[in-house]
Amino acid sequence: MTFNKKLIVALSSIILISLVSFKLKVSDRYFEIIKNLDIFTTLYKELNTYYVDEINPTDLMEIGIEAMLESLDPYTNFIPENRIEDYRIMSTGQYGGIGTAMGKFNGRNVVLMAFEGSPADKAGIKIGDEIIAIDQVDITELDTEEINTLLKGQIGTSLQIKVKRYSQNKPLTFTVKRDRINIESVPYYGLIDKDIAYIRLTEFSSGAGADVRSALIELRDKGAKKVILDLRGNGGGLLNESIDVSNVFIPKGYEVVSTKGKIEEWNKSYKSEKNPVDISIPLVVLINGTSASASEIVSGVMQDYDRGVLIGQRSFGKGLVQATRPLSYNSQLKLTTAKYYTPSGRCIQAIDYSHRNDDGTIGKIPDSLKNEFTTKAGRKVYDGGGVTPDVELEEEGFAPITIELIRNGYIFDFATAYYYKNQENVPDPNTFEISDNLYSEFSEWIKGKDYAYTSDTEKLIAKLKEQSKDDKFHQFISEELTQLENEIQSHKSDEIKIFENEIKLALKDEIISRFHKRQGMIEASFESDVEVAKAKEILNDAQKYKDLLSVK
Incomplete structure (x- = not known):
């Protein structure tokens, strides 16, 4: 041989x-x-x-399935037949209903928003109305999810809704016919300053790409020479819509995203397939910690091709792709099938669900395991941690006192009262401010209402008190800690004054919403929006914009 x-x-x-x-x-x-x-x-x-x-055999089986899937990632879910409609709404942005957003404050089921042009809006239902019955069934003890289920239904069917209204002594009854409700992916677009287009994209539901495309074309025709695309708070949606949105700003034939998973034949590279609207108009993309999935694809693409400047905070870090698989009895499994990669080759998935700690917890991918990539111009970018903006700004959150006033519905109720007392004086979203007199009125109105909260410092003090019980210095320590607690309480009583400015902003948003719905709220926010102000500053400084997209 x-x-x-x-x-x-x-x-x-x-x-x-x-x-x-x-x-x-x-x-x-x-x-x-x-x-x-x-x-x-x-x-x-x-x-x-x-x-x-x-x-209950069904409950037991669902508990078992949920426990099994919980060991994987939060995006792999079992969808039983009775929740298929909710999943369809989430993926298509359409449902049969009346067009309201509901919430619960102190046992009251109230309308948080009646969307413009919806059946509820046309019938006369207003923000602040408390729904007390649907088709003569008392719903005061139901939770928000149960009420939403009752309000949804077959298109063309009618229902009777009984509400309590602030300005009325007797309940009002409305007959509302359900219709197809399209959740707007672009709730607002317009010119801010004379030549800067602003487009708010809140979700990547069906048609999002077409909505962004038409908005930019319209605004460009009105004189826009620069663009702000706002993806803050956008949790994602359909993969194909992220490609279409990206395609508005990048040439045809460019790779937008690639997916890689266990089934090799499912791996795919997705390219822009349409002619863009504008590949050179200066662009700023706003992102934050709740910009996820499809939002991260779009912002990652703009960064990888040096197509626009990213401003805000690091994005959420969801680089996983889901697909649905049919199961028996009309149920489905939504499961993670792949990871996606931006054009530079990076995966922005920030959490490692495949390797859990000994105690079952999960952690973020350590910096030592992150890899370096480069944009088209040669700028350094990294995987494994979401999308890091080119200009990072600290996120401005509300103080605990403001959060409690919002959570308990006090700011909501005060805005409702203001609306019914001032219907003849419609405020301009761009100029309306909470005057000192109006804020004094609110401060008086809030007196005697319960909005107490426990701060993180108070929680630590309570824990220290408990842990020090066996210490021989316990009595001395306890007295000192009690004195500190009392001092904190005395300061908390002054918080309505200390945090006046941010409480005024929350009041302003709520009051404007009563007169101008969602669009007015967005318009009213521009004046105090730090990220929008920074975007305008950079777009109006051509050299700075160019420098941010160049290799340093």
Whole structure:
């Protein structure tokens, strides 16, 4: 046997052994699946037959499924038949309903928003109305999710809604016909300053790309020479819509995103397929910690191609792709099938769900494991931690006192009262301010209402008190800590004055919403929006804009 023949025989043997080994591994895997399914089925049957108390078989199975999926990632979910409609709404942005957003304050089910042009809006239902009955069924004890289920239904069907209104002594009854409700992906667009287009994109539901495209075309025709695309708070949506939105600003044929998973034939590279609207107009993209998934694809693409400047805070870091698989009895499984990668090759997934800590918790990917990539111009970017903006700004959150006033519905109720007392004086969203006199009125109105909260410092003091009980200095420490608690309480009583400016902003937003709905709220926010102000500053400084997109 020649050397070549011996080599061929050896290689053939290795390949054969490898194939046999692979088949054995696959066979072992399938045996494990069958064995464990049998154990699970037997256990489920025995529990339902012999457990001392009655068990709801459906509830028990759903609990088991949810517990199994919980060990994976939060985006892999079981969707039973009774929740299919909710999933369809989430993925398409359409449903049959009346067009309200509901909330609950101190046991009251109130309308937080009646969307412009919706059946509820046309029927006369207003923000601040408390719904007390639907089709003569008392709903005061129901939660918000149950009420939303009652309000949704087949298009064309009618329902009677009874409400309490601030300005009326007797309840009002409205007959509302359900219609197709389209959740707007672009709730607002317009010119801010004379030549800067502002487009707010809140979700990537069906048609988002077309909405951004038409908004930019319209604003450009009105004189826009620069653009702000606001993706703050946008949790994502459909992958194809992120491609269409990106395509508005980048040339046809450019790679937008690629996906890689276990099933190789499912791996795919997605390119822009349409002619763009404008590939050179100066662009700023606003992102924050709740900009996720499709929002991160768009912002990552703009950064990788040096197409625009990113401003705000690091994005959420969701680089996972989901697909739905049909199950029996009209249920579905939404599961993570791949990770996505931006054009530079980076995956922005920030949390490692595949490797949990010993206690079951999950952590963020450490900096030591992150890889460096470069944009088209050669700027350094990194994977494994969301999208880091080119200009980072500290996020300005509300103080605890303001959060409590909002959470308890006091700012909401005061705005409702203001609306019914001032219907003849419609405020301009761009110029309206909370006057000192109006704020004094609010301060008086809030007196005696319960909006107490426990600060993080107070929680730490309470914990320290508890832990020091066995210490011989406990009495001394306790007295000192009590004195500190009293001092904190005295300062908290002054918080209505200390945090006047931010409480005024919250009041302004609520009052404007009563007169001008969502669009007015967005317009009114521009004056105090730090990120929008920074975006305008950079767009109006051509050299600074250019420098931010160049290699330093």
